[in-house]
Amino acid sequence: MPVLCSSCSEKRAVLKRPKTGHSLCKACFFWAFEEEVHHTIVTAKLFKPGETVGVAASGGKDSTVLAHVMKLLNQRHGYGLELMLISVDEGITGYRDDSLETVKRNQQQYDLPLKIVSYEELYGWTMDAIVKQVGLKNNCTFCGVFRRQALDRGAVMLKVDKICTGHNADDVAETVLMNVLRGDIARLRRCTAISTASEGDGVVPRCKPLKYAYEKEIVLYAYFKKLDYFSTECIYSPNAYRGYARTFLKDLESIRPSSIMDIIHSGENLSVRDGVKMPVQGTCSRCGYISSQALCKSCVLLEGLNRGLPKLGIGKHHRLHEKLLSQQPLTESEQRKLKPVDF
Amino acid sequence: MCQVEEEYHEQLERVDRLSLSQKCMKCKEEPAVVVVRAGDAYCRSCFRESFIHKFRAMLGKTRVIFPGEKVLLAVSGGPSSCSMLRQVQEGVGHNAHKKLRFLPGIVHIDEGGALGQSIEMRRKKTSDLQQMFRSTGFPFYIVPLEQVLDLPGSVLVAPSARSDRPDSAYKAAVDLFLQSGGGSDPAGPRQENGQESLLDVHESRTRLLEQLMDSVQTQTAKLDLLNTLRQHLLVHTARKHSYSKLMLGDSCTRLAVRLLTSISLGRGAQLAQDTGFSDCRYGDVVAVRPMREYSAKEIAFYNHLFKVPTVAVPNLETKTSDKSSIQRLTESFVTKLQTDFPSTVSTIYRTGEKLQTACRFSSAAEDSDRCLLCLSSLEPGAEEASALQATLLSERLSQTRGPLSSVPVEPEPAAVGRCCSSGPCGGADCNAGCSSSPTGPQVAGMRSLLCYSCQRTVRDMSSVHHLPPYVLSEAHRRQKRSAMKEQISQFLLDGAEEHD
Numbered sequence: 001m002p003v004l005c006s007s008c009s010e011k012r013a014v015l016k017r018p019k020t021g022h023s024l025c026k027a028c029f030f031w032a033f034e035e036e037v038h039h040t041i042v043t044a045k046l047f048k049p050g051e052t053v054g055v056a057a058s059g060g061k062d063s064t065v066l067a068h069v070m071k072l073l074n075q076r077h078g079y080g081l082e083l084m085l086i087s088v089d090e091g092i093t094g095y096r097d098d099s100l101e102t103v104k105r106n107q108q109q110y111d112l113p114l115k116i117v118s119y120e121e122l123y124g125w126t127m128d129a130i131v132k133q134v135g136l137k138n139n140c141t142f143c144g145v146f147r148r149q150a151l152d153r154g155a156v157m158l159k160v161d162k163i164c165t166g167h168n169a170d171d172v173a174e175t176v177l178m179n180v181l182r183g184d185i186a187r188l189r190r191c192t193a194i195s196t197a198s199e200g201d202g203v204v205p206r207c208k209p210l211k212y213a214y215e216k217e218i219v220l221y222a223y224f225k226k227l228d229y230f231s232t233e234c235i236y237s238p239n240a241y242r243g244y245a246r247t248f249l250k251d252l253e254s255i256r257p258s259s260i261m262d263i264i265h266s267g268e269n270l271s272v273r274d275g276v277k278m279p280v281q282g283t284c285s286r287c288g289y290i291s292s293q294a295l296c297k298s299c300v301l302l303e304g305l306n307r308g309l310p311k312l313g314i315g316k317h318h319r320l321h322e323k324l325l326s327q328q329p330l331t332e333s334e335q336r337k338l339k340p341v342d343f
Numbered sequence: 344m345c346q347v348e349e350e351y352h353e354q355l356e357r358v359d360r361l362s363l364s365q366k367c368m369k370c371k372e373e374p375a376v377v378v379v380r381a382g383d384a385y386c387r388s389c390f391r392e393s394f395i396h397k398f399r400a401m402l403g404k405t406r407v408i409f410p411g412e413k414v415l416l417a418v419s420g421g422p423s424s425c426s427m428l429r430q431v432q433e434g435v436g437h438n439a440h441k442k443l444r445f446l447p448g449i450v451h452i453d454e455g456g457a458l459g460q461s462i463e464m465r466r467k468k469t470s471d472l473q474q475m476f477r478s479t480g481f482p483f484y485i486v487p488l489e490q491v492l493d494l495p496g497s498v499l500v501a502p503s504a505r506s507d508r509p510d511s512a513y514k515a516a517v518d519l520f521l522q523s524g525g526g527s528d529p530a531g532p533r534q535e536n537g538q539e540s541l542l543d544v545h546e547s548r549t550r551l552l553e554q555l556m557d558s559v560q561t562q563t564a565k566l567d568l569l570n571t572l573r574q575h576l577l578v579h580t581a582r583k584h585s586y587s588k589l590m591l592g593d594s595c596t597r598l599a600v601r602l603l604t605s606i607s608l609g610r611g612a613q614l615a616q617d618t619g620f621s622d623c624r625y626g627d628v629v630a631v632r633p634m635r636e637y638s639a640k641e642i643a644f645y646n647h648l649f650k651v652p653t654v655a656v657p658n659l660e661t662k663t664s665d666k667s668s669i670q671r672l673t674e675s676f677v678t679k680l681q682t683d684f685p686s687t688v689s690t691i692y693r694t695g696e697k698l699q700t701a702c703r704f705s706s707a708a709e710d711s712d713r714c715l716l717c718l719s720s721l722e723p724g725a726e727e728a729s730a731l732q733a734t735l736l737s738e739r740l741s742q743t744r745g746p747l748s749s750v751p752v753e754p755e756p757a758a759v760g761r762c763c764s765s766g767p768c769g770g771a772d773c774n775a776g777c778s779s780s781p782t783g784p785q786v787a788g789m790r791s792l793l794c795y796s797c798q799r800t801v802r803d804m805s806s807v808h809h810l811p812p813y814v815l816s817e818a819h820r821r822q823k824r825s826a827m828k829e830q831i832s833q834f835l836l837d838g839a840e841e842h843d
Contacts (some may be wrong), residue, residue, distance in 0.1 A: 020737050020738050040733065045728075179694075180691055181691060182690065183691070248673075255563060255666060255672060256799075262795075263606055266605070266606040273697055276697045
């Protein structure tokens with residue numbers, strides 16, 4: 001006997017919702033998924049009418065679904081938003097060039113303007129070149145730090161008011177776990193926030209409309225909507241430590257599917273003790289970007305690359321910031337420590 | 344953070360091979376016999392000294408246990424709590440260098456009834472424990488878990504702590520204690536020998552307990568519920584014998600696991616209470632965790648080297664697979680990660696340290712503002728954009744399509760109580776099944792009395808009617824009271840506090 005959809009009780013159910021365990025038909029699932037994102041957007045007051053919003057698009061499933069849903073809800077509920085796609089080209093052959101093709105197709109399909117900012121034009125380095133210098137160790141640090149800033153730069157160029165990213169519930173829950181495992185209380189406190197406040201010039205507020213959407217449901221949505229997305233792991237990121245957290249989360253989900261939401265709930269309700277030292281936000285004295293140090297991470301990383309001392313930005317070398325700012329040369333022992341490791 | 348070769352690997356990897364000729368890092372004379380943490384090799388006597396010192400320092404630093412106070416030690420028979428018992432024994436002993444000046448007692452909860460153990464097995468185990476406890480000379484109580492069925496409702500009502508004693512009060516109390524010549528022989532007049540009769544459990548009570556456990560359908564919820572009930576029974580026992588502190592033997596390793604478990608179960612708001620040094624949610628009985636800076640490994644070494652007796656007591660998690668429950672999964676995750684990254688446990692533990700530990704609800708909070716089961720304060724009206732609301736919405740949207748326009752989500756009635764309200768079943772035979780028990784609370788309303796995580800636990804139960812009577816009657820009382828309040832709400836002035 002076919003299972004009937006638990007929502008409309010008419011059509012045959014085609015899937016079991018990973019989030020709630022209910023069996024739904026295609027139409028009811030689409031509708032529930034979209035309404036939930038809508039609810040998130042409305043209750044968290046993510047956008048105001050008339051705003052220009054950049055959708056961070058990588059070509060992967062999350063951002064493809066995000067672009068699709070944003071476009072759809074904007075029309076359905078009359079948000080009055082102007083949407084654009086922003087992509088970052090890290091310069092990874094065999095990975096990003098392919099996924100950018102997907103983004104370009106999405107641009108056609110959704111009829112949205114697209115802006116691609118590349119590491120090469122912003123920093124003068126592609127990830128391929130960076131990996132050539134630093135090796136496969138710590139390369140993700142460069143990529144992550146640069147991408148954050150690149151998105152902001154792209155957003156400023158396009159003059160958008162907000163950026164939305166495709167982070168889903170699994171990502172948020174995983175980050176909560178990661179920050180506990182790393183003891184990073186400052187990040188633990190802010191990682192569950194659905195949107196970042198506007199932090200000053202050059203930094204565009206960000207939000208995560210898919211924060212409460214399960215990764216599995218995003219894949220289901222993309223699958224049944226036959227969305228065109230690119231799914232390949234980055235060739236440079238085997239994700240070791242985060243991998244542990246990820247596996248753990250998936251195991252938790254298999255025991256109790258609500259775990260993902262439960263973890264986010266925990267994260268939203270943590271209270272941090274008074275008197276725990278928190279980093280103070282300032283601006284980078286070189287590029288003006290937000291930074292808790294004299295120099296922002298991406299300037300330090302870049303300086304390291306340009307001087308041939310890639311480890312300069314890896315780990316904590318705050319004491320060297322003064323020297324870098326005043327253009328003093330580094331001592332020989334300092335240099336030796338920061339050179340790439342020869343194999 | 345995300346590459347194969349972590350950069351902090353270098354610091355984490357064991358520095359050098361251990362050698363037998365290594366000297367103790369402290370006295371630098373004796374040969375080392377134990378490596379507590381990477382690089383820290385101790386000789387026997389230095390290890391012992393540091394272990395004992397840590398315990399005293401923890402109690403001294405926190406200033407929670409006052410001289411002359413009655414302190415009840417919860418001993419399960421496992422390594423950590425037995426090690427704690429040994430520390431207290433050494434501390435109050437006559438030849439102790441710096442005497443601990445409180446009056447200890449021991450409590451053990453026998454959970455055999457929840458595990459379906461035979462009465463012979465339970466007797467055997469308790470007599471082993473009894474022997475161990477008797478040798479300490481402290482009063483002790485061995486309480487079968489079945490007693491949780493006969494608890495008074497007052498367990499769920501936390502009386503406010505007698506007074507918020509300021510920091511200076513501690514010193515004054517110590518001085519007073521010394522002047523009055525207290526502590527001359529705390530063990531002198533053998534206090535009421537609190538040996539409660541050995542397991543006089545009526546079979547019918549055991550069966551009720553079994554029914555309760557069987558009504559919980561997942562192992563995760565079972566463990567969570569058992570934990571709550573055990574806690575209630577411990578607090579009750581302490582109160583009954585007028586102990587004002589409850590000492591728990593949670594080690595650093597255990598607390599790290601608990602922290603991660605609590606997060607995974609949605610207990611974020613209670614984290615600090617669940618893992619901090621002191622937990623004052625029960626008001627007049629404060630739970631303290633003096634073993635929280637010892638790793639499980641350190642305790643195991645100590646117990647082995649100094650022959651601390653333990654009694655192997657099986658529990659619900661014994662012989663279960665890693666994926667049988669969230670608690671078990673988390674434990675294996677943490678211990679496995681710990682072998683690869685030796686700072687895992689201490690990092691997680693230190694994360695907990697940075698969380699709010701102050702008792703936010705000292706006396707002001709009304710009972711109805713606390714979770715019926717775990718007594719943590721209920722989150723004040725969750726924000727609209729929250730994981731809680733998002734989950735409720737998902738559930739609502741996946742069920743029979745109602746009027747959609749109303750986006751603000753009303754809490755959906757608990758799954759258990761649904762059959763009356765909506766289902767096609769006729770009212771007549773339904774009445775019998777759903778609301779038969781006269782004192783039984785309305786199940787649907789139970790949800791509002793529970794915190795997020797306890798709601799999850801109760802959801803995994805086939806029927807809440809198996810919950811012990813004191814929980815049900817207290818639920819009933821609170822529901823009545825809130826219904827009353829609703830009736831008169833328009834006549835209440837804002838900010839009016841009721842004083843009873």
